[in-house]
Amino acid sequence: MKTSNGVKTKNLETGYMGEAIAKKYLEDNGYRVVELNYRTKYAEIDLIAYDKDVLVFIEVRTKIGEQFGTPEETINKNKISRLIRNAEAYIAIKNCQKECRIDAFCVVLDKNRKVERRNHYKNITL
Amino acid sequence: MLIKVSSASNSGLQTIAIDVEINVAGKGLPAFEIIGLPNKAVDESRDRVKTAIINSHIQFPSRRITINLAPADIPKEGSFYDLPIAVGILASVVGYQLPEESLFFGELSLDGTLRHTRGALLLSLFAKEKGIKNIFVPKASANEAAIVKGVNVYPIESLNQLSSYFSGEIDLQPAKYIEAKDDWMNAQAEFDMAEILGQEQAKRAAEISASGGHNLFLVGTPGSGKTMLARALAGILPSLSEKESLEVTKIYSASGRIPPEGSLVKTRPFRAPHHTISRVGLIGGSTKPQPGEVSLSHRGILFLDEFSEFPRSVLEALRQPLEDGSLTISRSRERVTYPSRFVLIASANPCPCGYLHHPKKPCLCTSREVEKYRKRVSGPILDRIDLHIDVPVVDIKELAKDRRLKDELEPSAIIRGRVIRARETQKNRFFDDGIHTNAEMKNKHIKKHCPLSKEVRHLLQQAGMNFQLSARSYYKMIKVARTIADLDDSRDITVSHMAEALQYRPRVQERE
Known part of the structure; x- marks a missing residue:
C-alpha cells in the first residue's frame, strides 16, 4: 500500500472509534457483545453479539465526513460475500447451531470526531 | 421445515410435472437460494417473491431458504415458478395446510398481485390428464385454463387473497367452466x-x-x-x-x-x-x-x-x-x-x-x-x-x-x-x-373416397402425359376435383369437375 504510515494509523483510529460507538449503541439496545475484532484465517470480524438468541455478526463502517462517499457505499457485493465467508468460518470453528445473521453499522463523524449520524442495518445478506 | 408444492413446466406443447421443494432451515446465515438448473428468469424470481411477500405485509423469514426444482437435471425457465415458491414459503412460515392434489402456477408482481402467465391452458390439460383436481392460476389467465372440463381452476388475484383462503378466512370459488358454445366468430377480413x-x-x-x-x-x-x-x-x-x-x-x-x-x-x-x-x-x-x-x-x-x-x-x-x-x-x-x-x-x-x-x-x-x-x-x-x-x-x-x-x-x-x-x-x-x-387426404383416402370413372381417369391420364404432371400433382388434381365436386354437391367426380381441376395445375415446368 502506497499510503504513508501516518494516514494509515489515522484510518485505523477512526475505525476503532466507530467500533466503540457501535458497541455502546448495541449494548444500550440489549445486545450481548461476545467478540470484538475477532480474527479468522481470512480477515477480521468487527463485532459479534447476541441479539436474544440470534448470533449477529456486525460490520462497522466509519467515515469522517461524507464528501468522499458514504460508509454504506463501501459495502459492496464483494465485501458482503467476504462477510458471509468470515461468518461461516466462525460458525464452523465454534460449531454454532444457532440462528445467525449479518448486520452493518455505519457511523459518520464530523471534523471534531463527533457523531454526525449512525445507522444500524439488520440482516444485510438476505 | 420442508414443504413440497406441485407445479408443471411446458416444453413446446408437452407438459411435465415439477416439484418445488422449499426448505426453511432453523440455523445458519439467512439466504435465499434456488437450485435445480434455474435460468435467469427463474433466478430472478427470488427478488420478485421476496418483495411480493414483504409488500403483502407478511413477514419474510430471515432464515436460510433453499428451493429445489425437481427433477433437478431439466433446465428450468419461465416466470411461473413465482407462485409455487411463494406459496411454499408462506406455508412454512405461517404453517398453512396446503390443499392436496393441486398445481400452482403464476408470475408475481412486486406488489403481491399475480400477472397473466403464458401456458395456463397446457397446465390445465395436464392436470386433467393426470387426474389432478385443483389448479391455482393468476386471475388474468383463468379464462384460458377454464376451458378444460373437470378441473377446478382457482383464479388468484394476489398473495394476500390466497393466504386468507388458506387460513380459512375467505372461500374461493373455482372459475366457471367455459363451454365452447356456438358463438364462433368468422374471421374478420379487410375486404369483402x-x-x-x-x-x-x-x-x-x-x-x-x-x-x-x-x-x-x-x-x-x-x-x-x-x-x-x-x-x-x-x-x-x-x-x-x-x-x-x-x-x-x-x-x-x-x-x-x-x-x-x-x-x-x-x-x-x-x-x-x-x-x-x-x-x-x-x-x-x-x-x-x-x-x-x-x-x-x-x-x-x-x-x-x-x-x-x-x-x-x-x-x-x-x-x-x-x-x-x-x-x-x-x-x-x-x-x-x-x-x-x-x-x-x-x-x-x-x-x-x-x-x-x-x-x-x-x-x-x-x-x-x-x-x-x-x-x-x-x-x-x-x-x-x-x-x-x-x-x-x-x-x-x-x-x-x-x-x-x-x-x-x-x-x-x-x-x-x-x-x-x-x-x-x-x-x-x-x-x-x-x-x-x-x-x-393421403393416397389411401383418395382410393377410398375418390373413385374415378373410366372417362375421368382417361382425361387425367391424357393431361398427366401432356403437361408432365408429377405423381404428387396427379393426386393433387384428384383432390382438387373432389373439392369441386363437393361444391357442386355431387357424389361422383365427373369429367367437368376434373377438367376444371386441371386448369389449376402447376405451370412452371411448362416452357413457353
Missing part, C-alpha cells in the same frame, strides 16, 4: 369478395381453396388484386370447430399470445409475414423451440405476399410442414413438435418488372431475367401447391362500371355459405379417418 371486380376465375379458385383447404398460388401483374383477393379469402373461411379451436389455442397459449383474460381462439388465424422473415421466424426454433408462423397459422391461412422475394432457404424449409401438417424442431437440448396444418396462399409477379403477358404494357425483362426470377421458387415447393392461377389485369372500363356491377357481385357471406356446406360434406366423409379436409 363483392369489392373485387372481375377476377371471376381467381375468386372461384379462392372458393375451392377455402372449401378443401388447398394451397393457392396467385400470379399476376402489379395492381391486379392478388393481395386484395388473399385478404378477402379470410372472410370466406368457415369458423373453427371446437377441436380445431383447442389445437390453435394450445399453440397460442404455449407461445404466450393469448391476451390477459383471453380464452379460446375463435377465429381462424390469418398470418401474413413480410418477406424479410427469417427461417426461424417462419418455421420456429431457438434453443427453447418456439412456434414459427407456420404453426401460428395452424388451421388458418399463411399468406406469403411477394412469394419470390422470400429467401430461398426460407421457402425450402416449408416443404416438410406443407406435406406433413406438423414439424419437429430439433435442437441439441430439446425436440419439440408443433402442428402446422395451414393453407398456403402465395402471390407473385410473373417477372421482375411485373408486366409479362400484360395486354398493353411491354415487359422490360430479358428472357434470362424472367428465367432467373422464376427459378427463385423451386419446383418442389410449387409442386406442393394445389391451385395455380393467373390473376389477369382488370380492365379499366370494368372499373368505371363499378356502381352498377357492385350489386351483382357475390358478397363473402354467400360464398362462405357454400364453403361451409362443402366442409360439412367433407366432415361426414372423413368421419373416421382423422382428417378434416380434402387437401389432407
